[in-house]
Amino acid sequence: KAGVTQTPRYLIKTRGQQVTLSCSPISGHRSVSWYQQTPGQGLQFLFEYFSETQRNKGNFPGRFSGRQFSNSRSEMNVSTLELGDSALYLCASSRVVSYNEQFFGPGTRLTVL
Amino acid sequence: QQPVQSPQAVILREGEDAVINCSSSKALYSVHWYRQKHGEAPVFLMILLKGGEQKGHEKISASFNEKKQQSSLYLTASQLSYSGTYFCGTEEYAGNMLTFGGGTRLMVKP
Numbered sequence: 238k239a240g241v242t243q244t245p246r247y248l249i250k251t252r253g254q255q256v257t258l259s260c261s262p263i264s265g266h267r268s269v270s271w272y273q274q275t276p277g278q279g280l281q282f283l284f285e286y287f288s289e290t291q292r293n294k295g296n297f298p299g300r301f302s303g304r305q306f307s308n309s310r311s312e313m314n315v316s317t318l319e320l321g322d323s324a325l326y327l328c329a330s331s332r333v334v335s336y337n338e339q340f341f342g343p344g345t346r347l348t349v350l
Numbered sequence: 351q352q353p354v355q356s357p358q359a360v361i362l363r364e365g366e367d368a369v370i371n372c373s374s375s376k377a378l379y380s381v382h383w384y385r386q387k388h389g390e391a392p393v394f395l396m397i398l399l400k401g402g403e404q405k406g407h408e409k410i411s412a413s414f415n416e417k418k419q420q421s422s423l424y425l426t427a428s429q430l431s432y433s434g435t436y437f438c439g440t441e442e443y444a445g446n447m448l449t450f451g452g453g454t455r456l457m458v459k460p
Contacts, residue, residue: 270447285447327391337397338382339384339448
C-alpha cells in the first residue's frame, strides 16, 4: 500500500512569511504526528492529531499550528517564519495512538532565508 | 525531557556486535527504536512496553529495564545495511507523545 506522502518536498521562504505543509497518512491510519528535525536538536515532537483532534502538543511557540481533516490528512502551518525554523519537517502516521509503530513520510525540507 | 543515548557514534566492522543504550530520568511506559539512513525517513525497528511485551523486527533484539528507565538495542553480526542513525523514543504513559533521544550514529565498514 502507498506510504506516507508529504508535500511539498522542498520549500524556500523568507523571514516573516508563513508556510503550510501537507501530510497524507497511510490509508486507514487515523493518527498523524509531526516532528521537526535539525542537526543540533534532533527529532523534536510538534503535535499529534487523532480523528481531527489534537491529542498532544510539543514545546513549540504558537506560531506552529496544525489541523487534521476528516480523511486523516493533516496540515501544519508556521507563521512569521524565523531563520531557526529551517529544518526537515517529518510527518508520521499510525493506526492508533500508543504502542504502535509510526510510519514516517520523506519529509519537507524548509529553508528560511 | 529528552532521553540520553549512548554512545553518540560507533564504527564497526562487518560481523561485529554493538549495543546502543537509551536512558531516561522519568518512569516510562514504552520505548521505541527507529533507524534513519542518510537522506531517508526513520524506519520502525521495535517497541518495548512496560511489563515485558514487545513487538518489532525478528532480527532486532532489545531490552527494557523498567526500574532503571533504560533500554538497550542489540545489533549482532552487523551488516553494511545496519549503518545509519538509531533513535530511541520514549513514552511516559499510554498515549503520550514520543520524545526522541539525540541519536546514535552507527557506521559499519567492510
